[in-house]
Amino acid sequence: MTEDENGAAAADLARRLRLLLDVSIAESGAEPTYAQIASFLEARGANLSRSRWTYMVNGHRYVRDPLIVDGLAAFFDVDAPFLLGEEGAPIPEKVHAQLDLVRSMRAAKVKSYAARTLGDVSPKALQAISKFLDDDMTQT
Numbered sequence: 174m175t176e177d178e179n180g181a182a183a184a185d186l187a188r189r190l191r192l193l194l195d196v197s198i199a200e201s202g203a204e205p206t207y208a209q210i211a212s213f214l215e216a217r218g219a220n221l222s223r224s225r226w227t228y229m230v231n232g233h234r235y236v237r238d239p240l241i242v243d244g245l246a247a248f249f250d251v252d253a254p255f256l257l258g259e260e261g262a263p264i265p266e267k268v269h270a271q272l273d274l275v276r277s278m279r280a281a282k283v284k285s286y287a288a289r290t291l292g293d294v295s296p297k298a299l300q301a302i303s304k305f306l307d308d309d310m311t312q313t
Contacts, residue, residue, distance in 0.1 A: 180232075180235075182257075183229075183232045184232040186229060186232070186235060186236070186256070186257065186258065187229065187230055187231055188232070189255070189258060190229060190230050190245070190256075191230065192271070192272075195271060196249070197249065199271055200267070207223055207226050211223075211226070213248045214245070214248070217240065217244045217247065219240035219243075225241075242256060242257060251265045251268070252265070255268075
């Protein structure tokens with residue numbers, strides 16, 4: 174793996190880990206702590222130092238240790254191929270739902286901003302804008 178490929182893989186892993194942390198927050202109301210994750214991995218025979226976790230979550234280093242990857246996949250209840258961003262790996266349903274929620278929230282913010290900014294616009298024009306934004310958000 175070249176240095177550029179390694180950097181891209183590290184960034185992708187970090188993005189997926191942060192997404193899974195967001196999903197955990199949505200499910201439980203709290204972000205899992207490093208201590209919880211490290212303890213879970215330790216029970217599975219893997220050692221995750223705080224610095225290694227920080228490198229992973231910030232995209233500074235690509236970690237390929239199978240014990241860590243499999244342990245993190247188990248902790249977040251996803252498949253390891255998804256976590257590693259392997260081509261063709263399906264997106265877990267709970268992650269897909271979280272992405273849909275984020276898209277909806279973004280669309281709502283845009284609609285709210287447009288309504289405030291445009292001021293006195295006819296209801297028909299606001300409906301047309303809303304429809305356009307809804308259609309555009311489903312495309313992304």
